[in-house]
Amino acid sequence: MSLIGKKISEFKTMAYHNGEFKEINNESLKGKWAAIVFYPADFTFVCPTELEDLAENYDKFKAEGCEIYSVSTDTHFVHKAWHDSSERINKVQYPMLADPTGKLARDFDVMIEEEGLALRGSFIINPEGVIVAYEVHDTGIGRKAEELLRKLQAAKFVAEHGEVCPAKWEPGDETIAPSIDLVGKL
Template sequence: MLTVGDKLPNFKLKGTVSLEKNKEFQDISNDTYKGKWTVLFAWPKDFTFICPTEIAEFGKHNKDFQDRDAQVLGLSTDSEFVHHAWRTHHPDLKNLPFPMLADIKRELSSALGILHKEEGVALRATFIADPEGIIRHVSVNDLSVGRNVKETVRTLDALQTDELCPCNWQKGEETLTSKLQKAG
């Protein structure tokens, strides 16, 4: 699995971006949002139980990510048409403000190293990459455990300080770097 310090792989995938006729799909690549932080999160399968809770929660926090100059990208091994059908029929997913990427050939999931060994679907992985595409954070949950989107926002905040941030640090609090500078 790729980890902190690695570069996000190059990719070009179909993204489900809208329910509006003739505007449903768009090619999305690692260059589409060049110069922004990237929050890429993967889920195992559409039309399941835990996945929509996570996807909807990322949608609810999309403005938080935008305020931090970060683009959220969702990813699964389902097709863009399955993503579209799910968005059409699930009330919490209808108005998602970020692309749902279709990795049907499993190229990006394989390059990231996040395919479940038995199931062949993406694990619940979250990657935060800086504007140069360098991975700065990775977390992976088992298929049965949803992630904490607020923790992803907190981690992005900490990374963007480019300072030493202690356990449970929250945006606006003093960093260890600033405490050391005061003490020095």
């Protein structure tokens, strides 16, 4: 079953963010765009490269009015330890959510039950708290922050303009106004 159109469930969890422990809940996401990025675990191999890539593109997401939330089944204490010990993770300025019970991973259907870890799932949530785009990868396949950013920009454009974005669309490219006159002509 697709998660598109699903309103995110109520949740409350701790996060490590800018040198502090903070509580984050579903209400924290409302009123702005959000990118929720699940990864398997702290102190691993592909995960720090992905979180660093997100950190290096964080200003671009913020310029779009979007907050990034990384999530693993580690605790907020482990997130702090990783942040303090890794040069790559030290660049992270977005909230790192703790999901030690796996509640969030299960709600977003990315939990690997037999391992207690999450798959690599990227979710774009609109300001109303509804999932509008997502993709899920196996644990060995790293993602690219710029592609997630492009999908966010397309989701925002569709929501704001009612037109649709064709393949390979980038901001500023031509879009399509759906019309019966276009049926069979594209």
